[in-house]
Amino acid sequence: MTTSTMEHLLGEPHHDGSALYVSDATPTLGDTVTVRVRVPLGCTERRVHVRVVRDGEPRVSPARLVRTTDADRWYEADVLVHNPVTCYRFLLDEPTGYRWLNGRGVFSREVPDAADFRITVHAPAPGWLGDGIVYQVFPDRFARGTERTEIPDWAEPAAWDDEPVGSGPGVGSQLYGGDLPGIEQHLDHLEDLGVGTLYLTPVFPGRSNHRYDASTFDHVDPLLGGDEALASLSRAVHARGMRIMGDITTNHTGDGHEWFRRARADRSCTEASFYYWTDGEPGYVGWLEHASLPKLDYSAPALAERMIDGRGSVIGRWLAEPYALDGWRVDVANMTGRYADQDRTHDVARTVRRTMLDINPDSVLVAEHFHDSGADMMGDGWHANMNYSAFTRPVWSWLVDPENDVPALGLPARLARRSGRDMVATMRDFDAVVPWKVLATQWNMLGSHDTPRLRTLVGSPAMVEVAAGLLLTYPGTPVVFAGDEIGAEGVNGEHARTTMPWDRPDRWDDRTLGTYRELVTLRRSSTALRDGGLRWALVEDDAVAYLRETADETVLVLVARAPWTGATLPLAADAAENLYGGADLHPGPDGWSLPSDGPTVQVWQLT
Template sequence: MTVPHLLDHPHHDGSALYVSNQTPSLGETVTVRVRVPLACTERGIHLRVVRDGEPRMSAAELVETTATDRWYEAQVLVHNPVTSYRFFVDEPGGYRWLNGKGLFAREVPDVSDFRLTVYEPAPSWMTGSLVYQVFPDRFARGIAEKPTPAWAQDADWGDEPIGSGPGVGTQLYGGDLPGIEQHLDHLVDLGVGTLYLTPVFPGRSNHRYDASSFDHVDPLLGGDEALVSLSAAVHERGMRIMGDITTNHTGDGHEWFVKAQADRSSPEASFYYWQDAEPGYVGWLEHASLPKLDYTSEELARRMIEGPDSVIGRWVAQPFALDGWRVDVANMTGRYADQDMTHEVARTVRRTMQAINPDAVLVSEHFHDSGLDMMGDGWHANMNYSAFTRPVWSWVVAEDSEVPALGLPSTLPRRSGHDMVAAMRDFDSVVPWKVVASQWNMLGSHDTPRLRSLVGSLEMVEVAAGLLFTYPGTPVVFAGDEIGAEGVNGEHARVTMPWDEPERWDGDTLDVYRRLVALRRSSVALQTGGLRWVLVEDDAVAFLRESPEETVLVLVARAPWGGAVLPEAVAPGALPVTVYGDVQLVGDGDGYRLPGDGPGVHVWRLR
């Protein structure tokens, strides 16, 4: 049986091969290109642009015919800051629409149209490298002696983290910022480009998302001087460093909240939402320990997000020199009842950061559909749980897994490659390509189960990691995943790094991560190229990453699947070069035969 491929479908994406200017100015005209395989029977291509809310149609021009495709060009006037468009494919007997989700022989809503925006994308330093997430309490101890705060219970470095119930937030291992600095060579060896730290402000928990102050670094982590030293050491190694901030709430021990409760006429009282019901104020998700911030307060905006003296500004400036922020529960910031200031807050945070450091990055946390918040004028990118993490998990999870589905009253189901790709395309298509190309793609974080616990084997870790390092966006690794760390939920997954326990290191897993990081760093197409799906089967998927300089073919299989044949036109005039895996792609007269083995990852450079 011949497995069908998708190379006979017309294709467009927002990458440089198809869009003449990815960051146009308002009023500029941009050339967009469509690739139509020779096997298609189109009578013509038209562009449909929405301008001021009204669709307009114009004919695309056939500008080139190659040995494999006909190329059409059309002009998009960027009349609105976010300008949406799609393509009309006129065919005998009817027509089809080409949008960000694919090709459709039916009417489709505008939500998945391609988009051009006038907003600058995330700086290339982030998207071109690996982001490495560190939970400071669990990475390394650098300070020999320090007091145990009243809220904490001491843990030995090799203890298993408490996964649920009492002690989850108070089990303290004593990791700190000097400990991280002492182990930066591990990050360099792995190929990390950006160190991302979860919160470093003082609180009354091991995770520190309940800040008691934004004015200084927790002394348990080494204080302000430790962050200054760590930042300098990171930058000396050619890496960047990002912080983590809770713009949505503080802890109930925060100095602002203490003043607000003591004096309801104080400026700080306007920072919070108050209510008659217990506990008398609004908490994040009804948690009394996390009072929610009210951005209708101009004084709160001034202190928290606006200008160089704000919390946001101070830590981006010297001597701390953070290169950006990841914003906790960004989807809820500024939203309460009939108020919605999320976009205003995001734009203000970005403006404040970039006035100090034009290359600073702003990343949101949003666990579900972030499309309406991701047009590119505020958050540069999102932690991409919806379009990457969840779909990939559902494809690679072990068939007998009992790991709970994140945030859902169920175990994680095992789904087909068709379901995985459909979900990816659904969520990718509702944001501009520049955002897709920057999204933080993860296989786990401090809030999720560990990948190894989900999949159960090194082979399936490699399959998942193969997708992570070849898919558009920014790959993010939670410290420990690269050595096979395990954990069945977010709290249980916050294991310590076993620096002095080599028996807890999986060297084979580390080798897989090193090779995949090196592969991505060696390829322009994997860092900046577009995405063209080639094949989608239950147990295997293949796609092209294309840039003007290079084309790469990626095949990922979770199980043996039978293989497929691609037309030789996929690599015209060139011999494919194997850059990952051990299979040479050779034409046999019928085309290039993709191997049907699995689990496995294969990557070939076609051009």
């Protein structure tokens, strides 16, 4: 295929939920919102209509042609926000029939409502979530601030340079001794990287290094420095203009938790109603059948009061001074409140959010959900989700080293290498089933404490740069697991929980660190990259390009995993300034010629 015949997507009509296309992202019930659609001049539409599903029934009304530019015709339509979540799509009436435009693209056939655009009355996550990046720290592995000689009976002490155990005995008991004072002592690194939010995995005491098996929610683990260490870290983080978020399991406790021990000793006590009891061994329901993690039963009113509802609840008290957490990431949020014939997940999420906003109206609530989270993400509970399905997995599948035999996350199969077309189709499928303002704050990750390391998956600093380019230019909130920015490696979640080699410069990949710093700085400097819409321009096997747009700024991003044939895009631009990657964008009679080299990340501002 020659450059001149390479297909692009800029000839298709486009709409997304950003401010360029929707007049009010958070209306109240009964308001009328103006929605806009851009139709390239090459299209043959005779009329454009908007189709709204109101009280379960579709209604179609005409859109108005309001503006014609050198490249597009712009139409507007009015949408009555008659339901808290109001769904709509566009109908393009053309000489050969009609086509639908929804969140997945343009279709010349009938399509289900699942991917329709959505306007919701629910407030989005506060703007600070998108300032800088979120930096995830696994406290045991980041830094030692205090030397501790007392080791709990469950722990196996490790030297700081020891390799983490990846499977089998020692996975949960290998203790390196990182703590909260150690994190506080290295906040300069976070600030230099451009971190906006520090996210800590659990700090409550348990009988494991990961601490998802809490024995109490009332105190910070003394091994991490105790309550005062968290208060001190919070003060230090806020003094630098950053935020701090905690991690909690609303789905289960540890079997050593004070509530569970009380419940087992006296089945008539209040705490006994907090858990699911069975006749078979071990006598109660455990998370994924793990007896060490008994599951919480939210049919018990006393549990909601104790755990999630009100200022005195576990959720509430850590948001208040002196700890002043700015939000929570909720572990296995998709399972919370769900068991057999019970499904209280949405009620739990709404209660947690109400409690948080009562204490801190500027707080953030993020869910962990590894697969299809769409039905849980309408914006009335969780603000955002850890975006494994719509970002992490498709990016991995595009960039994974073809010689790599790392298993696919959670599946009994090897991670497949797929095309750019498959990557983008997956992104569009999952992005389309949530409201735009949720999509715009989703936690996009290239890895976490539960996954292999990016560097291990892709194999080279060049491919890490391509992945980081996607992370820092795609809609959503970029999240970096501590160590990814210096090239840390690991074949699975446990093996990836490596220590930060503060005293070992030989273990730092300076090229990768420089890549992250430069891309974070670029994102923070660009309104379009932080808040703009997303318009796919080109999707090929080895290269993809997209536009991030606001009313005042247009940014073109090209990422390629390998050399490719190049392409010409009919961009409505007079000039293009390279912001990252160093390549000039050349205009020609048919448009602007994209460079064909790879692996590469290129970012241009169009004027």
